Amino acid sequence: MIRKPIGVFDSGYGGLTVLKELVKKLPQYDYLYLGDNARAPYGTRSFDAVYQYTLQCVKWFFAQGCPLVILACNTASAKALRTIQQKDLPAIDPDKRVLGVIRPTAEIVGNFTKTNTIGILGTNGTVQSDSYPIEIKKFFPDVKVFQQACPLWAPLVESNEYDTEGADYFIKKDIDNLMNQSGEIDTILLACTHYPLLLEKIRRFAPGGMNIISQGEIIAESLKDYLGRHPEIEEKCAKNGQVDLYTTDSEEDFDRHSAGFFGQTLKARHINIE
Numbered sequence: 001m002i003r004k005p006i007g008v009f010d011s012g013y014g015g016l017t018v019l020k021e022l023v024k025k026l027p028q029y030d031y032l033y034l035g036d037n038a039r040a041p042y043g044t045r046s047f048d049a050v051y052q053y054t055l056q057c058v059k060w061f062f063a064q065g066c067p068l069v070i071l072a073c074n075t076a077s078a079k080a081l082r083t084i085q086q087k088d089l090p091a092i093d094p095d096k097r098v099l100g101v102i103r104p105t106a107e108i109v110g111n112f113t114k115t116n117t118i119g120i121l122g123t124n125g126t127v128q129s130d131s132y133p134i135e136i137k138k139f140f141p142d143v144k145v146f147q148q149a150c151p152l153w154a155p156l157v158e159s160n161e162y163d164t165e166g167a168d169y170f171i172k173k174d175i176d177n178l179m180n181q182s183g184e185i186d187t188i189l190l191a192c193t194h195y196p197l198l199l200e201k202i203r204r205f206a207p208g209g210m211n212i213i214s215q216g217e218i219i220a221e222s223l224k225d226y227l228g229r230h231p232e233i234e235e236k237c238a239k240n241g242q243v244d245l246y247t248t249d250s251e252e253d254f255d256r257h258s259a260g261f262f263g264q265t266l267k268a269r270h271i272n273i274e
C-alpha cells in the first residue's frame with residue numbers, strides 16, 4: 001500500500017496555527033497543507049461560494065492521494081463540511097475522510113468555563129451559521145454561548161496589517177462588543193484559525209484573568225484520538241515526518257508568513273485550483 005499525507009486545509013495562513021500543533025503532537029505523519037490565499041477571506045463569502053471553493057480544494061487533496069483531509073478552517077467546517085461528508089464523499093470516494101474543527105472544539109470547550117458562560121469570536125460565516133451554539137449545547141446543555149463576528153480580523157492577518165494601530169481599533173471594538181453581551185463570560189474561544197496570530201493583542205484588550213482558548217492543541221488531540229479509533233485510516237497515512245506547504249497565491253508571501261512556524265524553513269509551492 002502506498003501511504004500518503006494527511007491533508008490540512010485553510011482559507012489562508014490561519015491553518016498554520018493548527019498544523020503547527022499537529023506536527024508537534026503527531027510528528028511521525030506526513031502533512032500536506034493548502035492555503036487558498038488567492039480566494040481568502042472566506043468569512044464574508046456566501047454559503048455556496050465557501051462550499052464550492054472548499055470542495056475544489058478537497059478534490060485537490062484527494063488527487064494528491066490524501067486518505068484524510070482536515071478542514072482546519074472554521075468557516076469551511078461551518079458551511080461546507082456536512083454537505084461534503086454526506087453528499088460528495090460517497091460519490092467521490094467513500095474510503096476517504098474529511099473532518100472539521102467545530103465538533104472536536106465544542107466537545108471540550110465547556111470544560112474551561114467556571115461561570116458556564118463562553119464567548120465565541122469568529123468570522124461572519126461561522127457566527128451566522130450558529131454552529132458553535134448548536135454543537136456546544138449537545139455536550140454542555142447548561143453553558144450559555146455568546147458570539148461576536150470579527151469581519152476584519154482575518155483580512156488584517158492575510159494582508160499582514162495586524163501589527164498596526166488600525167488593527168488595534170477593530171480588535172478592541174469586537175472584544176468590547178462581545179463582553180458587552182454578558183458580564184459572566186470567563187472563557188473566550190478563538191473560533192477562527194487566524195486569531196491565535198492576534199493573541200497578544202486579544203489578551204491586551206480582554207478583561208484580565210480571561211481564559212482565551214486557541215484550537216490548535218484541541219484539534220491535535222482530537223486527531224490523535226481519531227487515528228487511534230480508526231486503524232483503517234491510520235494505516236494509510238504516510239509516516240516520514242514530512243511537511244509540504246501549498247498556496248493558491250504568492251509563494252513569497254506565504255513563506256514570509258510561515259517563517260517561524262516550524263523549526264526549519266519550508267518553501268511553499270503555488271498551485272491553481274479551479
Ligand code: DGL
Nearest residue numbers: 011041042043074075193
Ligand atoms: N481561518 C478561517 C476560519 O477559521 C477563516 C478566515 C477567513 O478566510 O475569513 O474561520
